[in-house]
Amino acid sequence: MSGTYLGMPAFPKAAHEAVRNDTLRANLRHATHTIRDKRAVAVAELDDWTELREAGKQIKDHTLSRLDHYLVQLEESVTAAGGTVHWAAYADEANRIVADLVKATGEGDTGKREVVKVKSMATQEIGLNEALEAEGIAAYETDLAELIVQLGEDRPSHILVPAIHRNRGEIRDIFRSEMEKWGRAAPEGLTDSPAELAEAARLHLREKFLRAKVGISGANFMVAETGTMVVVESEGNGRMCLTLPETLISVVGIEKIVPTWRDLEVFLQTLPRSSTAERMNPYTSMWTGTTDADGPEAFHLVLIDNGRTDTLADEVGRQALRCIRCSACLNVCPVYERAGGHAYGSVYPGPIGAILTPQLRGTASEIDASLPYASSLCGACYDVCPVAIDIPEVLVHLREKVAEHGGPGHRLEKAAIKAAGWVLDHPGVLAAGERVAAKTRRLHPKKLRGPGASQWTDSRDLPEMPAEPFRDWWKKNRT
């Protein structure tokens, strides 16, 4: 499987394969149900969950409404603390800035250029690893699941658990065959026990941490008033990447700002409980610019837009920018559970991906135009969202945009909707149609052909038509 998302088929086509993969279905079902049940317990522990959710929503909405102000304040704070801020409107620009920064450090001038990475959605979104590779810079992922994905030349399929589609046996096989190509080989006789797999990863990664001169991260939050970056993680690999290298480059989406330090209080409660079902995540790293003889000597913040201001301009769609990447919506989504993350053709899969990706990338491609329809609108995602993003509302809003645009198949659909609308606005015609359907019911076939119809009858019987519509019964019996 290639590392890029270009040329992905539309969601229904990609999902067609996934629902037939029994191993994938079993892996996803087990993993998502385990996390969703734990999350429910962790959230139920807090009496003030509803208030925290509302506070998180309001902090984010307030910040987004004054984003220009807070971005400038953040730049001033970061600069005052000894960091350097770079602005990138698009992915290419961000990648160029990072590559130049890595080269400017002199890292690997005589040998191989290397960087270590903390798991970051933003750098995946802009395809940073591939861009660096093209510049002769090797970027090593250090999060366990990202390592599995990178070694397996695979793509992440979940925001929080990128290798959720893999089971232990598959991971052991990847470690055995691939680790030696990237550095320290897997230990002899490696089994699929979690402890052994974790130890193999620890040994493999340790030599990379100790050697690296440049670390690259994202950030979960940026505090405008202090210029502080925040990364929350579970494995300690983040702490290593953020403290050991001489140069630290953080690539962060502009919507990750909170105004004040105090605002973190809300999100540091809601994020871990929503994502890993923990009361507090194991590692919370915070850094503010640079400090003499403590941590990196140089800090660069690359702020990326990459479609975010366009999203912000949409009154309904902008709520997607509240997202704190907890992935609770993925774990409760019945569609994600069956289709898997790869079917969404984006680093942001699941319900949040279905509303974020078509806004960040637009809906020109087949896959992006299909994403707003990748939902039964069951609403489970909205219920669990810790910043109350009404995902079904945004999905329908985006469907409207896609339908207006008139992509493949939408012209026919539009005509059908128009015709149905006319009938439904003429009850006499509707009643006549219902009568014809009822009178000819013995002639109705069990299976139908044609777009829409066969997709129904391939797996379900049609209901038997009644002898008469309700409105005729009413006329005979009650008037």
Added chain:
Amino acid sequence: MRVALFATCVNDAVYPSTAIATVKVLERLGVRVDFPAAQTCCGQPQYNTGYRRATEPLVRRMARAFEGYDHVVAPSGSCVAMVRDNYPRIGRKAYAEGRGSALTDVADSLVPRTYELTEFLVDVLGVTDVGAHFPHRVTYHPSCHGLRMLGLGERPRRLLEAVRGLELVELPGAEECCGFGGTFAVKNADVSTAMGADKVRNSLSTGADVLCGADNSCLMHIGGMLRRQDAPQRALHIAEILASTEEEPLV
């Protein structure tokens, strides 16, 4: 109290027995029901597929059809959720587009008067025992829009528990979507079917002979899969169970 039945288009054309059952239950409880013939469809399929503007004539039609009634009762959670959640949105968007407040007025008028059947029975009439008799093993699937958008909660279960002869058994994974989702069922037929297959498996595992729900569109999907498998279980709307009595049993 002037009460109008909003039968919904699906029930009118495909499941008249559900609308008839709704009339009978309400009449048995002393409610005088009317069926305004100008009604057709709430516009949910159009709206949820992305055709908001095509929905607007149907929103206006709903307002005309149900003008003057104190309560509008529908045996469909998703159609009521369409009115309650989406009519105000349609109104707000039309207003924002500079097309006046006619549609927000419709929403303001219809939203507080429109009830899903089990809501109307429990909240407005204050009844949980409707005098029904239905000697069967029944499991209940709370459709998503009733569950999450309307917050029907325990109302349907309380009504079912009061039915004489009825044994209510819990449905594993009850709160998971059945996979219908309107046009989702055909636009993403593979995923929809996979979700439906899990729902059917859970439902059959209860040993119930009836899978009950409050939304015939979901039941059309689940019931269609049950029939395709020749399964020993049928899908049935809650109104038909509540209408069944010893004197006039549902067959």
